[in-house]
Amino acid sequence: MIIVLLGPPGAGKGTQGERLSERLGVPKISTGDVLRDAVRHGTRQGVEAKKYMDRGDLVPDEVILGIMRDVFAAESTRKGAILDGVVRTVAQAEGLATMLTELGRKVDAVLVFDVDDERLVKRLSARTVCDRCQTPYTGRAAGEPCDKCGGRLVRRKDDEPDAVRNRLRVYKAQTAPVIAWYAERQKTGARLLPIDADGTVNEVTERAMKALEQ
Numbered sequence: 051m052i053i054v055l056l057g058p059p060g061a062g063k064g065t066q067g068e069r070l071s072e073r074l075g076v077p078k079i080s081t082g083d084v085l086r087d088a089v090r091h092g093t094r095q096g097v098e099a100k101k102y103m104d105r106g107d108l109v110p111d112e113v114i115l116g117i118m119r120d121v122f123a124a125e126s127t128r129k130g131a132i133l134d135g136v137v138r139t140v141a142q143a144e145g146l147a148t149m150l151t152e153l154g155r156k157v158d159a160v161l162v163f164d165v166d167d168e169r170l171v172k173r174l175s176a177r178t179v180c181d182r183c184q185t186p187y188t189g190r191a192a193g194e195p196c197d198k199c200g201g202r203l204v205r206r207k208d209d210e211p212d213a214v215r216n217r218l219r220v221y222k223a224q225t226a227p228v229i230a231w232y233a234e235r236q237k238t239g240a241r242l243l244p245i246d247a248d249g250t251v252n253e254v255t256e257r258a259m260k261a262l263e264q
């Protein structure tokens with residue numbers, strides 16, 4: 051099962067992606083995590099991506115599609131994948147669909163997490179993430195150890211107010227049209243499932259699972 055997670059920054063794609071991955075037994079792939087890993091390791095891709103990421107802009111479509119080609123060539127995604135933040139432009143949606151068709155595969159469902167802007171800004175201003183495994187936390191200070199892997203919690207540079215405002219702008223301008231793109235292809239393509247993502251983490255997981263099971 052291939053599931054695309056869509057939603058604005060801070061909507062809970064990473065948090066829910068992890069839980070859905072455990073429940074459904076397929077890996078979660080986050081292009082944000084892949085790119086931050088490249089930045090940390092100082093690869094050429096990382097150095098190039100950092101410029102875009104720090105100010106909250108999107109990295110070029112070709113970079114994302116290159117990552118996706120590697121992801122679907124791997125044995126680990128044979129049963130499926132949860133794609134967290136992987137599709138953010140119509141060109142990426144088209145590119146992914148073409149690539150999957152060539153492999154005889156397709157996106158099965160698109161979960162669209164919906165939360166209002168005010169709550170998103172609150173969540174991101176309170177977030178720290180592990181610098182090793184990238185697990186997000188709320189209410190934990192930078193410098194504390196990660197419960198999962200013992201890494202160090204840090205603040206993300208793109209969680210600063212200016213970058214968050216830009217990420218929200220970019221989402222509305224470039225990613226929101228992707229929802230319409232999937233909606234137009236629902237009859238033959240993936241099911242489009244809107245999820246109210248304002249609630250406890252458990253509530254949102256249950257809403258997502260219920261939507262997928264229907």
Ligand code: AP5
Nearest residue numbers: 059060061062063064065081082108109135136173177251
């Ligand atoms: P990415 O890392 O994917 O950032 P994002 O999409 O902005 O999403 P976030 O990680 O900020 O939020 P989230 O929805 O995962 O929420 P989370 O679960 O952490 O991408 C970063 C950058 O990489 C992009 O800006 C771009 O530059 C580049 N990039 C990546 N993919 C790309 C692509 N395809 N094309 C081009 N560029 C790309 O939750 C947020 C906080 O809220 C956490 O603290 C969490 O603990 C808390 N929380 C979660 N759920 C709840 C809840 N129900 N109630 C209360 N708190 C909650």
